[in-house]
Amino acid sequence: MTRNRRRFFALVAVVAMLSMVVTGCSAKTEQSTGGEGGKQPVTVVIGVGAPLTDGAVALGKGMSRGTKLAVSQANESQELKDLGLTIEVVEGDDKGDPTTGGNVATQFTSNQKLLGVMGHLNSGVTRVAVKIYNQGNVVQVSPANTAVDLTKMGMKNYFRVCTTDDVQGPTAADYAYKVFGAKRAYVVDDSTVYGVGLAAEWAKQFAADGGTVAGTEKTGDKDTDFKALVSKIKAANVDIVYYGGMYNTVALLSKQLKETGVKAPVMSGDGCYDPEYIKLAGATNAEGDFCSSIGYPVDKLPKAQEFKAAYAEEFPGEAIAAYDAYSYDAAQAIINAIVKVAKEMGTDKLASVDGKKAIIAAVAASNFEGVTGNVSFDEKGDTTNKVVSIYVVKDGAWVPAE
Amino acid sequence: MTFSYVVEQTINGVTLGGLYALVALGYTLVYGILLMINFAHSELFMMGGYVGLGVLKVLADPAVADKAGMGFLKPIQAFFMSGGVGFVALMVATFLVSAVVVGFLGVIIERFAYRPLRHAPRLAPLISAIGVSIFLQNAVLLWISSKQLPYSRADGVQFVTATTAFSVAGVDVSTMQVFIIVTSLVLLALLDTFVSKTRTGRAMRATSQDAEAAGLMGVDINRVIALAFFIGPALGAVAGVFNGMYYGSVKFNMGFIPGIKSFTAAVIGGIGNLRGAMLGGFMLGIIESLAAGFISNAYRDVIAFIVLILVLVFRPGGLLGEAVAEKV
Numbered sequence: 001m002t003r004n005r006r007r008f009f010a011l012v013a014v015v016a017m018l019s020m021v022v023t024g025c026s027a028k029t030e031q032s033t034g035g036e037g038g039k040q041p042v043t044v045v046i047g048v049g050a051p052l053t054d055g056a057v058a059l060g061k062g063m064s065r066g067t068k069l070a071v072s073q074a075n076e077s078q079e080l081k082d083l084g085l086t087i088e089v090v091e092g093d094d095k096g097d098p099t100t101g102g103n104v105a106t107q108f109t110s111n112q113k114l115l116g117v118m119g120h121l122n123s124g125v126t127r128v129a130v131k132i133y134n135q136g137n138v139v140q141v142s143p144a145n146t147a148v149d150l151t152k153m154g155m156k157n158y159f160r161v162c163t164t165d166d167v168q169g170p171t172a173a174d175y176a177y178k179v180f181g182a183k184r185a186y187v188v189d190d191s192t193v194y195g196v197g198l199a200a201e202w203a204k205q206f207a208a209d210g211g212t213v214a215g216t217e218k219t220g221d222k223d224t225d226f227k228a229l230v231s232k233i234k235a236a237n238v239d240i241v242y243y244g245g246m247y248n249t250v251a252l253l254s255k256q257l258k259e260t261g262v263k264a265p266v267m268s269g270d271g272c273y274d275p276e277y278i279k280l281a282g283a284t285n286a287e288g289d290f291c292s293s294i295g296y297p298v299d300k301l302p303k304a305q306e307f308k309a310a311y312a313e314e315f316p317g318e319a320i321a322a323y324d325a326y327s328y329d330a331a332q333a334i335i336n337a338i339v340k341v342a343k344e345m346g347t348d349k350l351a352s353v354d355g356k357k358a359i360i361a362a363v364a365a366s367n368f369e370g371v372t373g374n375v376s377f378d379e380k381g382d383t384t385n386k387v388v389s390i391y392v393v394k395d396g397a398w399v400p401a402e
Numbered sequence: 403m404t405f406s407y408v409v410e411q412t413i414n415g416v417t418l419g420g421l422y423a424l425v426a427l428g429y430t431l432v433y434g435i436l437l438m439i440n441f442a443h444s445e446l447f448m449m450g451g452y453v454g455l456g457v458l459k460v461l462a463d464p465a466v467a468d469k470a471g472m473g474f475l476k477p478i479q480a481f482f483m484s485g486g487v488g489f490v491a492l493m494v495a496t497f498l499v500s501a502v503v504v505g506f507l508g509v510i511i512e513r514f515a516y517r518p519l520r521h522a523p524r525l526a527p528l529i530s531a532i533g534v535s536i537f538l539q540n541a542v543l544l545w546i547s548s549k550q551l552p553y554s555r556a557d558g559v560q561f562v563t564a565t566t567a568f569s570v571a572g573v574d575v576s577t578m579q580v581f582i583i584v585t586s587l588v589l590l591a592l593l594d595t596f597v598s599k600t601r602t603g604r605a606m607r608a609t610s611q612d613a614e615a616a617g618l619m620g621v622d623i624n625r626v627i628a629l630a631f632f633i634g635p636a637l638g639a640v641a642g643v644f645n646g647m648y649y650g651s652v653k654f655n656m657g658f659i660p661g662i663k664s665f666t667a668a669v670i671g672g673i674g675n676l677r678g679a680m681l682g683g684f685m686l687g688i689i690e691s692l693a694a695g696f697i698s699n700a701y702r703d704v705i706a707f708i709v710l711i712l713v714l715v716f717r718p719g720g721l722l723g724e725a726v727a728e729k730v
Binding site: 226227232248255 | 574
């Protein structure tokens with residue numbers, strides 16, 4: 001009886017496996033015949049690598065929306081219709097975690113139709129993922145990585161449309177010392193590549209300006225309990241607290257600090273430039289907090305109104321998060337490159353190794369007017385648009401600081 | 403370092419310890435009776451936070467009453483938001499509803515995920531517990547939100563405005579801290595009395611010593627186990643609501659770290675021993691706070707776990723594990 005049953009299961013398993021192999025094969029043959037036709041419609045994929053369920057989710061979802069907007073506009077354009085080309089967006093949830101990010105990268109590169117990756121949000125994630133993309137000749141354009149060393153790793157496939165911590169940190173420190181008038185600061189980071197780098201650059205400049213760094217501390221990037229740290233900061237009696245981290249931790253530190261009666265504002269980087277920060281901290285607690293963010297305020301850019309209108313139409317009721325406009329530009333750089341290569345080599349060559357290498361070269365040569373300003377890259381892959389703005393929470397919203 | 407700073411950090415630690423102790427009791431109660439580690443307990447702590455937030459929103463968030471068809475809530479909210487008696491009623495309702503809902507969730511989980519496996523090898527219910535844990539996390543992730551939700555009204559106003567500090571002899575304490583410490587001590591004392599003094603408590607102790615013999619003596623084993631699975635999660639839920647109010651947010655995976663820490667607290671105290679779990683909880687909380695305050699925030703977990711290892715090296719059964727013969 002048991003023996004028969006076992007045999008039956010074995011048979012079922014073999015049949016199931018065979019059927020998988022057969023269907024797998026047939027799917028492949030279909031794909032190749034589709035390519036040979038040349039004029040036949042071709043679908044390619046742009047991957048979005050971002051934290052979607054864990055980590056800075058509000059920012060990650062915004063990145064995905066920015067990309068989808070750029071892609072849906074491209075798909076409606078006559079240029080793509082003439083080429084018979086359709087672009088799809090595939091999301092990969094990196095959870096803000098380097099290990100998960102590595103898995104996402106492997107998944108992305110194993111997808112033959114995937115020609116470029118818009119992402120990742122966290123510098124630490126990119127540090128792992130970029131090597132995997134490099135091996136697969138997949139271009140990566142990040143809207144948000146600010147760690148300085150990422151473009152010094154010799155990865156020819158890596159570009160970013162945002163400026164780096166060695167510009168962002170010092171600009172914010174100068175503001176804190178010279179404009180806000182802080183003399184003593186407490187510096188905290190969240191132990192991630194992003195937070196550590198940013199906090200270190202800030203502290204260096206603050207000290208160079210003549211300020212005193214009263215103490216430094218580390219937290220985890222998913223911590224919620226800062227009570228012990230708050231008591232420590234309170235005892236240090238400082239004018240400002242700098243926290244290199246994302247909104248989900250920085251907002252809670254701000255809340256817990258203010259509730260303990262600390263008056264010093266919290267200052268942070270671009271990872272906090274999001275309405276979610278104020279919601280989490282509570283408007284009264286967040287009032288007066290600073291953050292720096294890359295580029296000019298969206299309102300001051302010529303193409304921004306156009307972007308805002310299109311965004312509101314595509315995603316009614318969604319607020320524009322910190323990196324949505326950057327993601328739109330990053331995706332645009334990839335789309336432009338795909339179109340350029342498709343015209344030069346034909347749509348059927350896009351997914352080949354030569355095609356992917358040509359796309360990398362085309363992104364490197366980008367030069368167009370994006371929502372966030374001019375998009376072009378230097379020989380390392382850094383943006384040539386090195387602008388940082390300071391924002392302050394006023395009446396429950398981030399506004400550009402004086 | 404002034405004396406008031408030491409006291410302040412200790413108070414931070416006792417507050418954190420109170421939360422750990424409440425959660426640790428859930429682990430230790432179940433272990434004492436079933437010799438099983440309920441890995442889903444940290445998720446019940448998380449569910450407590452969410453249920454509490456839901457109750458607070460329904461009873462005291464004008465944004466909810468403004469939604470279409472919810473207008474009937476307005477007079478109810480007016481009472482709960484009136485302060486004084488209304489505020490006390492709001493707190494009682496929040497903690498009670500959260501504890502009862504999550505308590506019953508615990509009983510349901512026991513009925514469907516653990517009871518069928520009671521006579522299976524010990525690994526089976528453990529895996530089942532991990533499954534329940536993943537299920538609960540993903541249920542919240544999919545049905546509620548993947549975002550970290552602020553523990554406040556939609557317009558950003560805090561439900562409990564009493565979180566701000568007051569000063570006693572140069573030491574800053576917040577009302578919330580007092581609230582947490584007092585509530586957790588009262589609950590712990592109540593549970594201790596319940597288990598050691600009442601008839602049902604005796605049934606629980608008997609079941610933990612020898613379930614089969616207790617059954618022969620007329621103890622309804624299933625009822626006792628269900629009760630343990632009600633009390634543990636209910637206490638965990640109270641801790642979950644406190645956690646939300648005190649630190650200011652809830653997230654679907656927020657239970658993981660406190661869960662591990664509370665489990666550690668239960669092991670330090672001697673798992674299976676109720677007073678041990680309380681002792682372990684407070685000890686761990688205070689050690690963590692002092693480590694963060696005097697050494698470095700980055701080393702707080704390292705130091706906490708060094709203590710765990712030291713305890714296990716010198717007293718493998720935990721601090722109170724051997725001293726007391728009974729397991730509950």
